[in-house]
C-alpha cells in the first residue's frame with residue numbers, strides 16, 4: 001500500500017476518545033470522503049476507507065463530465081453514535097481538524113452520522129458546508145451551492161434525496177449484475193444488513209424494482225418474512241439510528257438475533273452496516289448468488305476468497321456504493337440537475353456501464369470483480385493524472 005498523504009490522530013481532551021483523518025491522495029489539492037462514528041473505530045480502518053475513496057473517485061471518471069475526480073480521504077471517531085456525548089465529541093473533533101476541512105478534505109455523512117447533524121455542527125463552527133474546499137475552486141460557487149441545497153431539499157416519499165442516492169446505486173448494482181445471470185428482478189430475493197442511509201435506500205429500491213426483500217437486520221435484530229417484508233412500512237418506522245420500531249411489524253414477520261442475517265438464503269446479500277462483518281468462518285453460512293457490498297469493507301479478504309471458492313462473487317464496495325460520492329460531485333459540478341429524475345437517470349447509466357464493464361472484463365480475463373474494478377479505477381486514475389496531475 002502506498003503511504004497516505006496525511007494521517008492525523010486526535011484525542012478528545014474531555015472524554016479521551018480518539019478521532020482520525022486520513023487523506024489517502026490529493027488531486028488538485030483536494031480529497032473527498034465521509035466521516036464515521038463507530039465504537040472501536042481505528043486508524044487502520046480509516047486508512048482503508050480513505051484508500052477506498054481514492055478508488056471511488058477515479059472509478060466513475062468520465063472525461064465528458066465537468067466533475068473531475070478528487071483524491072480520497074476519510075474520517076472516523078471512536079464513539080458509539082448513540083452515546084449522548086457523540087455530538088459534543090464530533091464538534092470538538094471537527095473544530096480540531098477545521099483547517100484540513102477548509103482546505104483539503106471535503107466530507108459528508110457515513111456510518112453513524114447523518115448529514116443534517118454534520119451540517120449543523122459545521123454551521124456552528126462557521127462553515128457554510130462540509131465541501132468548502134471544492135467550492136473554493138469553482139468559477140461559480142454560488143450556483144453550485146444553490147444546486148446542492150436544492151438537491152438536499154428534494155424529498156422522495158419521506159426521505160431526503162441525499163439519503164437515497166447511495167442505496168439506489170447499490171440496488172441498481174445488484175440488480176444489473178444478477179440480470180446478467182438471467183434472472184428478472186421479480187425472481188430475485190434479497191437480505192440487507194443495516195437499515196440506515198445505504199441499507200434503507202437499497203431495500204427501498206430493490207423492493208420497488210420487484211425484488212422480494214426477505215430479511216433486514218438493524219442494530220436491534222433481524223426481521224424476516226420469506227413472502228417479502230413491507231419495506232416502506234419499515235422505513236416509516238425507522239428512527240435516526242436506523243432502528244426499526246418493532247410495533248410496526250406485521251404478524252407474519254418474524255424476528256431473530258441480528259447475527260443470523262448471514263444464514264438466510266437469498267440471491268442478493270447486501271451488507272450495508274459496519275466494516276469487517278463477513279469473516280472467513282462466515283463464508284460457509286452464506287447461500288447467495290452475489291454479495292453486494294453496500295457497506296465499506298464489509299468482507300475480509302480471506303472471506304472473499306472462501307466465497308469465490310464456493311462460486312459466490314462479491315461486487316466490491318468502491319463500485320456498489322460509489323453513487324453517494326459521485327452524486328454530490330455531479331450536482332456540485334453541474335453534470336445533473338438537482339432533481340430525483342436527473343439523479344436517478346445518471347446513476348442508472350453510470351452503474352450499468354460500470355457493472356457491465358467490470359463483469360465482462362472479469363469473465364473474459366478470469367479475474368475477480370474486485371480485481372477488474374481495481375484495474376478500471378487505476379486506468380482512470382492514470383487518465384486523471386495525465387490531465388491534472390496528482391499531488392498526494
Ligand SMILES: NC(=O)c1ccc[n+]([C@@H]2O[C@H](COP(=O)([O-])OP(=O)(O)OC[C@H]3O[C@@H](n4cnc5c(N)ncnc54)[C@H](O)[C@@H]3O)[C@@H](O)[C@H]2O)c1
Pocket residue numbers: 034036109110111112113166193194195196197198199217218219220241242243258272273274275294295296297321322324325
Ligand atoms: N451514508 C453514505 O453516504 C455512505 C456512502 C457509501 C458507503 N457507506 C457505507 O455504508 C455503510 C452504512 O452507512 P450508513 O451511512 O448507511 O449508516 P447509518 O448510520 O445510516 O446506518 C447504519 C445501520 O446499521 C445498523 N446497525 C448498527 N449496528 C448494527 C449491527 N450490529 N448489526 C446490524 N445492523 C447494525 C443501524 O441500526 C442502521 O440501520 C457503512 O459501511 C458506510 O461506510 C455510506
